[in-house]
Amino acid sequence: MSDLLSILSLGSAGIAAQNTGVSVAANNVANANTQGYSRQRVDLESMLAAPLVGGVRSGSPQRVASDLLASRMRTASGSLGMSKAYSEALSDFEAVSTAGATIDTQLASVFTAMSQASVSPTDPAARDGVVASLRGLVSGINMRAGQVAAARGEADHRIADGAAQATALASQLAAANAQVAKSGDPTARDLRDQLANQLASLTGAHTRTDADGMMRVTLDGGAVLVDGAHAATMTATTDPATGFGKLEVVDGAVRRDVTAQLGGGSMGADLQLRDHTLATTAQQLDQLAYDTATGFDAVHTTNAALDGTTGHRMFGALAGVAGAAAALVVDPALSASSANLALGTVGNGPGDNAGAVALFQLAGKPVAAGGKTLGDAALAIVADVGRAGATAKGDVLRDELVNTHLGDLRDSLSGVDTQEELTNLSKFQHASEAMTKVVSTVDQLLGSLIQNL
Amino acid sequence: MRITSTHLIEQSAAATSSAQARYATAASQVSSGLKVAMPSDDPTAWLAAHRANLRTALVDGTSQAVQYGRERLAQTDGALASIQSIVSDVRMLAVQGSNASYNPTSRAELGTQVRGLFESAIGAANTQSPDGAYILAGSASLVPPFDATGTYVGDAATRDVATEDNATHATSIAGSELTSTGGVDVMTLLSRVATALSNNDLPGIRSSLDDLTTAIHQVGGVRTRVDGMMHVLDDVKTAHDALHQTLVTAASNYVDADIVTAASNLAQAGQALDVAQTVSSHVIAMVKAQST
Numbered sequence: 136m137s138d139l140l141s142i143l144s145l146g147s148a149g150i151a152a153q154n155t156g157v158s159v160a161a162n163n164v165a166n167a168n169t170q171g172y173s174r175q176r177v178d179l180e181s182m183l184a185a186p187l188v189g190g191v192r193s194g195s196p197q198r199v200a201s202d203l204l205a206s207r208m209r210t211a212s213g214s215l216g217m218s219k220a221y222s223e224a225l226s227d228f229e230a231v232s233t234a235g236a237t238i239d240t241q242l243a244s245v246f247t248a249m250s251q252a253s254v255s256p257t258d259p260a261a262r263d264g265v266v267a268s269l270r271g272l273v274s275g276i277n278m279r280a281g282q283v284a285a286a287r288g289e290a291d292h293r294i295a296d297g298a299a300q301a302t303a304l305a306s307q308l309a310a311a312n313a314q315v316a317k318s319g320d321p322t323a324r325d326l327r328d329q330l331a332n333q334l335a336s337l338t339g340a341h342t343r344t345d346a347d348g349m350m351r352v353t354l355d356g357g358a359v360l361v362d363g364a365h366a367a368t369m370t371a372t373t374d375p376a377t378g379f380g381k382l383e384v385v386d387g388a389v390r391r392d393v394t395a396q397l398g399g400g401s402m403g404a405d406l407q408l409r410d411h412t413l414a415t416t417a418q419q420l421d422q423l424a425y426d427t428a429t430g431f432d433a434v435h436t437t438n439a440a441l442d443g444t445t446g447h448r449m450f451g452a453l454a455g456v457a458g459a460a461a462a463l464v465v466d467p468a469l470s471a472s473s474a475n476l477a478l479g480t481v482g483n484g485p486g487d488n489a490g491a492v493a494l495f496q497l498a499g500k501p502v503a504a505g506g507k508t509l510g511d512a513a514l515a516i517v518a519d520v521g522r523a524g525a526t527a528k529g530d531v532l533r534d535e536l537v538n539t540h541l542g543d544l545r546d547s548l549s550g551v552d553t554q555e556e557l558t559n560l561s562k563f564q565h566a567s568e569a570m571t572k573v574v575s576t577v578d579q580l581l582g583s584l585i586q587n588l
Numbered sequence: 589m590r591i592t593s594t595h596l597i598e599q600s601a602a603a604t605s606s607a608q609a610r611y612a613t614a615a616s617q618v619s620s621g622l623k624v625a626m627p628s629d630d631p632t633a634w635l636a637a638h639r640a641n642l643r644t645a646l647v648d649g650t651s652q653a654v655q656y657g658r659e660r661l662a663q664t665d666g667a668l669a670s671i672q673s674i675v676s677d678v679r680m681l682a683v684q685g686s687n688a689s690y691n692p693t694s695r696a697e698l699g700t701q702v703r704g705l706f707e708s709a710i711g712a713a714n715t716q717s718p719d720g721a722y723i724l725a726g727s728a729s730l731v732p733p734f735d736a737t738g739t740y741v742g743d744a745a746t747r748d749v750a751t752e753d754n755a756t757h758a759t760s761i762a763g764s765e766l767t768s769t770g771g772v773d774v775m776t777l778l779s780r781v782a783t784a785l786s787n788n789d790l791p792g793i794r795s796s797l798d799d800l801t802t803a804i805h806q807v808g809g810v811r812t813r814v815d816g817m818m819h820v821l822d823d824v825k826t827a828h829d830a831l832h833q834t835l836v837t838a839a840s841n842y843v844d845a846d847i848v849t850a851a852s853n854l855a856q857a858g859q860a861l862d863v864a865q866t867v868s869s870h871v872i873a874m875v876k877a878q879s880t
Contacts, residue, residue: 167594229626239642247649254656254749254759257730258719479727483745486721486729492750498646499753510642518635521627528628539602543595552592554878 139584143577145190149570152179155193156563162196163556171329173200173549174556175321198321200549202344205328208541212332213339213399215534220401222527224408228286229517229524238279238423238513241272246498252478253491257441262473269449269465276424280460283417290409291379295371297337297402298382301360302368304334305352309366312349316364319348334360338369339399355403356396358384369393379409412523419516420460422504428453428463430502430509431494438477438490447477593875600868607864611857618854623845637842644835650751651828657749657759658821663715664723664761665814670712671766671774672807674705678778679800681705685785685793692788699785706778710734713763713775724763733763738775740767751824758817761810771806772799 159177166172175196182190236244248268252261311327314320327350334340334352340360343351352361360367371380374394382394382402394410397403428450435449451464469475478494479487503512617623627634684690685698714732717723725733725742733742744764748756766774777799784792 226626226628229628233626237638239638240645243642243645243649246646247652250649250653250750251656254653254660254747255717255719255721257721261719480745484725484727484729484743486725486747487727487745488747492748492756495649495750496753510646511639514635514638514642517627517638518631521629521631521634524626524628525631542598543589546592546595546598547590550590550592550594552590552594553875554593555590 139577139581143574143581146570146574146577148182148190148192150567150574152177152191152193153563153567153570155196157560157567159196160556160560160563163551164553164560167551167553167556171325171332172551173198173321173325173328174551175199196321198324198549200324200328201545204541204545204548205331206342206344208538208545209331209335209340209342211534211537211541213335213341213403215531215538216336216400217339217398217404217407218527218530218534219404221404221407222524222531224286224290224404225412225520225524225527228282228408228413229520231282231286232279232517232520236271236275237517238272238275239510239517241268241275242427242498242510242513244268245272246495249491249495252476253488253495256478256488256491257485259473262441262476262478265476266465266469266473270470272427273450273463273465276420276427276460276463280417280420280424283413283420284461287379287409287413287417290405290413291371293405294382294402294409295380297400297405298369298371298380301334301338301402302366302370304330304337305360305366305369308334308350308352308361309364312361313364315348315350335400337400337402338397339403354384354393354396355398356393358391358393358396359386360384382406412520416516416520417460418456419512419519421456421458423509423512423516424459424463425453425456426503426512427509428459430497430500434490434493434497435477437481438493439479439481439483439487440477441474441479441485443479443481443485445477445481447475449476593878596871597868597875600864600871604861604864604868607857607861611854611861614850614854614857617845617850618847621845621847621850622843623850624843633842637839640835640839640842644832644839647828647831647835650749651825651832653749654751654757654759654821654824654828657747657757658818658825660717660723660759661814661818661821663717665811665818667712667715667723668807668811668814671709672804672811674709674712675774675778675800675803675807678702678705678781679797679804682781682785682793682797682800686790686797688790695785695788695793699782699787702778702782702785706738706775706782709775709778710736710738713766723760724766726762726764734775738773738779740764740773740775744769749821751821751828757820757824759821761814761817765810766807770810772802774803774807777803 156177156179159175163174176199177196178194179191180194182192245265245268248261248264252258252265255261308327308330311323311330314323315327331340331342331350331352335342338354338360340352340354343353345351347363349363350361351359351363353359358367360369367384367386370383370385372383373379374381380394381392382397384391384393394406397406431449436446438447439445440447447469448466449469451462451466453459453462464470466475478491479485480489483489498510499508501508503509505512507515616625624630624633624637681698681702685695690698713724713734715723721729722731722733722742723729725731727745727747728742731741733740735741740763742763744762746758746762747760749759751757764770777796781793781796781800783789784796
C-alpha cells in the first residue's frame with residue numbers, strides 16, 4: 136500500500152515536471168520572434184528516494200545564454216553603432232558639400248575670367264567678369280563654411296539628444312539590475328541585455344556582470360554609468376570655449392567630462408564628426424580662404440588699377456586664419472567698381488596686362504598651405520571627407536560582418552528553433568500523459584485494494 | 589552549430605537585402621553613367637578626375653585667351669599689311685613724282701593722293717580690337733596711338749598671354765615699331781612725302797625714296813614677327829587642344845562607367861536578386877510547413 140502511494144507521488148511529481156517542460160517549450164515557441172529573447176530550458180532531475188523508487192522533478196527554467204558572448208556582442212554593437220552613424224553622417228555631409236558648384240570649379244572660374252581679362256584688360260565686360268567670378272568664389276567658400284558649421288551643429292544636437300537617451304537607458308538598466316537581483320527572472324535578464332545593447336550602440340559602453348549578478352556599465356575612459364541598481368546621468372552643457380555641448384557623467388556631486396573619451400556608439404560617431412572630422416574641414420576651409428585672400432592680394436596690391444593707382448585689395452582684410460572662410464568678402468571698393476581691378480603694371484597704361492597674367496598664373500603656384508595650389512587645396516578638402524567616408528563604409532562592412540557572426544553565434548546558442556521546441560513540447564506532453572496513466576493505474580489498484588479489504 | 593528557423597529566415601533576408609543593394613548600385617551606374625559619383629566611392633579616382641577637370645578648365649581658359657591673342661595678332665597683321673601696301677603705293681607715286689617730266693600741278697595731284705593714303709594708313713594703324721582697344725597703342729590702348737600728323741603717342745609696352753602656369757607668349761606689337769626706333773618713322777614719312785609732292789619739292793621727294801624702301805622693309809619685318817607670334821600661338825593652341833582631350837579622357841576613365849560593363853553588371857545583379865528572392869520564399873515556405 137505504501138509502495139503504491141509512493142508510485143502515486145512519483146507520478147504526481149512526474150506530471151508536474153513534464154508540465155513545466157510543456158510550459159517552457161510553449162513559452163519558447165511563443166517568443167520565437169521576440170527580439171532579444173533567449174530560449175529557456177528545463178532540466179529534469181532524478182529524485183532518488185527510499186525505499187523503492189525515485190522520481191523526477193524539474194529545476195527552475197534556465198535561460199540559455201552566454202554572458203561572454205553578450206559582452207562581445209555589446210562591444211561589437213558599440214563599434215557598429217559608431218561606424219554606421221559616422222558613415223551615414225559623412226555620407227549626408229558629402230552629398231551636401233559636393234552639391235552645386237564646388238570651390239575648385241569656382242576657383243577655375245576666377246582663373247578663367249582672369250585669363251580673359253588678361254587679353255582685354257580695359258574691357259569693362261571682362262573686368263566685371265572677374266569681379267563676378269570672385270563674388271561666386273567668396274559666396275561658395277562662405278556657403279561651404281556654413282554647411283560645415285550646420286553639420287557640426289546637427290551633430291551637437293544629436294549628442295545632446297543621445298545624452299538624454301543614455302540617461303534614460305542607464306536608469307532602466309539599473310532598474311532591470313534590481314529586478315534581476317530580486318527575482319533572477321530570465322525575462323528581466325533579457326530586458327537588461329537589450330538595454331545594455333542599446334546603451335552600447337549609443338555610447339560604446341562596456342558592460343561587466345559581476346558575481347552578484349549585477350551588471351556594471353562603464354564608458355571609455357572609465358566613467359561609471361550604471362553600478363548595480365544605481366545609475367548616473369549623462370548631460371550635455373554648452374561649453375563657452377567651443378560653443379558646443381560638453382558631455383559629462385554626473386553622479387551626485389561628481390561630474391566627469393567624457394567629451395574626449397567617448398570612442399564608440401552613435402554618440403562617439405557624432406563627437407568624432409563634430410570635434411575632429413568636420414573641425415578639420417572647417418580649419419582647412421579657413422586656411423584655404425586665408426591663403427586665397429593673401430595669395431591674390433599679395434599680387435593684386437602691387438598691380439596697377441585702371442587709373443594707374445596701386446594698393447588695391449581683391450578681398451576684405453582678414454583678422455587671421457580662424458573664421459576666415461565665413462568672413463571672406465570681395466573688397467568693397469572692388470565690388471563697387473571693377474575699375475579697381477588691378478591688372479596692369481605700375482607706370483604703364485591701362486592696357487597693360489602683366490598684372491592679370493601674374494594673377495592668372497597663381498593657378499599653378501603653391502600659394503596654399505602645404506605647398507599646394509589653391510585648386511589642389513580645395514579638392515583636398517572634399518577628398519579628405521571622401522576618404523573618411525570610404526574608410527567609414529569599410530568599417531561598417533567590417534562591423535556588420537562581426538555583428539552578423541556574433542548574432543549567428545547567439546542565435547545558435549540562445550535562439551528558438553520551433554522544430555526543436557515542438558518536439559520538446561510533444562515529448563513533454565507524452566511523458567505527462569504517461570505519468571497521468573501511471574497515476575490512474577495506481578488509483579485503480581488502490582481502489583481495488585480498498586474494495587477487497 | 590544549431591541552425592534555428594529564425595536564423596534561416598534572417599540569413600535569406602540578409603542575402604536578399606544584399607542583392608537589392610548590389611542591384612541598386614548597378615542600376616545607379618547605368619542611369620547616371622558614373623562609377624564614381626561621390627568622393628567616398630573611390631577617393632583616389634575622384635580626386636584624380638577632379639584634378640583633371642580643374643586642369644581642363646584652366647587649359648580651356650588659357651586656350652580661349654590664346655585664341656583671342658591669335659585673333660588680335662591676325663588683326664594686327666591685317667593692319668600692317670594695309671600699311672605696307674600703302675607705303676608701297678606711296679613709294680610708287682613718289683617715284684612718279686620724282687620724274688622731272690612731272691609738272692607742279694601733277695605733283696600736287698600726286699600729293700593729294702598720297703595724303704589720302706596717309707590718312708588710310710593712320711586709320712589702319714589706329715585699328716581697334718572688338719573690345720575697343722587700339723591694337724598698336726602698347727599699354728595706352730584707350731587712345732588712338734597715331735595722331736593726325738602721324739606722330740606715335742602710344743608706348744612701347746607689349747601684351748603677353750599666359751600659355752602655361754609659368755610661361756607666356758607675346759600677343760601684340762606696339763606702334764613704336766613703326767617709328768624711328770624700328771628704322772624710320774613710317775607715318776610721318778608718308779606725311780612728309782605728301783607735303784613734298786604738294787609743295788613740288790623734288791629734292792625732298794627724291795630723298796624720301798630710300799626711306800620709303802626702308803619703311804616697306806620695316807613694316808614687312810614687323811609683319812614677319814607677327815606671323816612668327818601667330819605660328820607660336822597656333823602651336824600652343826594645338827597643344828592645348830591635345831591636352832584638353834587627354835585630360836577629358838583621363839577624367840572620364842576615372843569616374844565614368846563603361847556602359848557595356850555596367851549593363852552586364854545590372855543584368856547579373858538582377859538575376860542574383862531574383863534568385864535571392866526565390867530562395868527567401870522557399871525558406872519561408874519551408875519554415876511555415878515545419879511549424880504546422
